[in-house]
Amino acid sequence: MAWLAKSLNSSLGKKLLMAITGLFLISFLVIHCGLNATIFLNDGGKAFNEGAEFMAHNPIIRTMEIVLFGGLLLHIFDGLRLWLDNKKKRPVAYAVVDGAANSKWYSRSMGLLGTLLLLFLIIHLKHFWYFSRLTNNLTETHTLYNEMQVVFTSPIVVAIYVLGCISLGYHLLHGFQSAFQTLGWNHPKYTPTIKAIGAIYSIIIAAAFAAMPIAFYFNLIQ
Amino acid sequence: MEGHLNLTLKIWRQKNANVAGKFETYQVSGISTDMSFLEMIDVLNNRLIEVGDDPVAFDHDCREGICGMCSMYINGRPHGPNRGVTTCQLHMRSFQDGETITVEPWRASAFPVIKDLVVNRSAFDRIIAAGGFVSVNTGNAQDANNLPIPKDDADEAFAAAACIGCGACVAACKNASAMLFTSAKISQLALLPQGKVEAAKRAEAMVAQMDEEGFGACSNTGACEAECPKGISLENIARMNREYFSATFSSK
Numbered sequence: 001m002a003w004l005a006k007s008l009n010s011s012l013g014k015k016l017l018m019a020i021t022g023l024f025l026i027s028f029l030v031i032h033c034g035l036n037a038t039i040f041l042n043d044g045g046k047a048f049n050e051g052a053e054f055m056a057h058n059p060i061i062r063t064m065e066i067v068l069f070g071g072l073l074l075h076i077f078d079g080l081r082l083w084l085d086n087k088k089k090r091p092v093a094y095a096v097v098d099g100a101a102n103s104k105w106y107s108r109s110m111g112l113l114g115t116l117l118l119l120f121l122i123i124h125l126k127h128f129w130y131f132s133r134l135t136n137n138l139t140e141t142h143t144l145y146n147e148m149q150v151v152f153t154s155p156i157v158v159a160i161y162v163l164g165c166i167s168l169g170y171h172l173l174h175g176f177q178s179a180f181q182t183l184g185w186n187h188p189k190y191t192p193t194i195k196a197i198g199a200i201y202s203i204i205i206a207a208a209f210a211a212m213p214i215a216f217y218f219n220l221i222q
Numbered sequence: 223m224e225g226h227l228n229l230t231l232k233i234w235r236q237k238n239a240n241v242a243g244k245f246e247t248y249q250v251s252g253i254s255t256d257m258s259f260l261e262m263i264d265v266l267n268n269r270l271i272e273v274g275d276d277p278v279a280f281d282h283d284c285r286e287g288i289c290g291m292c293s294m295y296i297n298g299r300p301h302g303p304n305r306g307v308t309t310c311q312l313h314m315r316s317f318q319d320g321e322t323i324t325v326e327p328w329r330a331s332a333f334p335v336i337k338d339l340v341v342n343r344s345a346f347d348r349i350i351a352a353g354g355f356v357s358v359n360t361g362n363a364q365d366a367n368n369l370p371i372p373k374d375d376a377d378e379a380f381a382a383a384a385c386i387g388c389g390a391c392v393a394a395c396k397n398a399s400a401m402l403f404t405s406a407k408i409s410q411l412a413l414l415p416q417g418k419v420e421a422a423k424r425a426e427a428m429v430a431q432m433d434e435e436g437f438g439a440c441s442n443t444g445a446c447e448a449e450c451p452k453g454i455s456l457e458n459i460a461r462m463n464r465e466y467f468s469a470t471f472s473s474k
Contacts, residue, residue: 003470004470007466007467007470010429010430010433010466011399011401011429011432011433011437011438011439011440012429012439012440012462012463012466012467014439015439015440015463016463016467082439085438085439086396086397086398086399086438086439086441088331088436089330089331089332089397089398089399089436089437089438090329090330090331090397090398090438091331092243092329093329094295094298094326094329095232095234095245095324095326096297096298096324096326097298098297098298098299099298099396099445101298101299101303101448102299102394102443102444102445102448102449103443103444103445103448104443107441107442107443107444108396108441108443108445110441174442177442178441178442181442181456181459181460181463182440182442182463183463184460184461184463184464184467185460186456186457186459186460186461187457
């Protein structure tokens, strides 16, 4: 298997790993966002809590949770490795750089956006994953939905979540189509479609997630 | 209409690869808007020679946009503000009177500075050499149409072969990545039947050499494609990825 390790450790291989783990995380976000969006049914969290209950006890989902953490860590580790590698390739910086003339700022800032996302994720996991999985605070009378209501009373927390979602949106806007390019899927027939789906996906995911803390904070859902 | 410009130039001066460089500021006046950027540097150099100073060293050869020598990073962009041109094809009418223009060499660890604005791009030659040979008959040219190639494939291969190896892709890339260059060189052969025979080995060897030379990885920002004077497409990078990973699983 030395041949595979060699390939995955090449500059192309590191990007392939980034693309595969990225697309995996993209697919996870669909499920996460879809399930959470049930709060907008405004049924007092009934559908949401049922969904959360299912996710917490289904053995396939629990196994996928481990795979998900693995994929996330791989994405972070590989991103860090690429960032450290790439940094060394230009030891003397340019005095003047007109980046806006040839590329989008968010495509050049994936490391920064990823770091912001990681910081947000630590806070987010502490709020809900840690609370529901590693403590005994979750009860019949205090559900995950109730915990969301409590957490999102703080304007600072809501602001952090909205900023996290904006970072996520831009990270996805570049990452979605970039992953397909890295996989070698660039063709006049389907690249415009991939880019369009990527843009729509990024906006919907970021807007839907950001709407959740905002809705709780302004008591738009009970 | 010809006009005349007075300009302030901030030019990177560096004796050789082993010493640190710094910017020097020069004033030039009466620069014709019809001059190319290189001719403007020629005027400056004439003046420097007249007063006994060291002229600014810069690469140039054909001065008609096909040799890829004139590597200058002008006001934050390779080959200056215009798209699809090299520095020799950049004319002074693209600048305003009184403007300050910053001129830097390509900056990449794989492109060490030889002097001032001249960098050593032999890393590119070694990447091409790593690709090895193509199995073709070396006797007389064979009859036309002996080897049918669809027009679209021939055009695409030719578009990739238009790469002049100028290094603007590396200069523009935030990671100093040479993927656009390497992918163009891989594509121009991979697209044609003559190049298919050694395609797998070629992709592996050229990518390995590219990494060895110290070029960065690709962030798919598209800066290389935007700054390429020959319009080499990002599709080539996708093709290189396909060639490389299929080689990973198929080469012996």
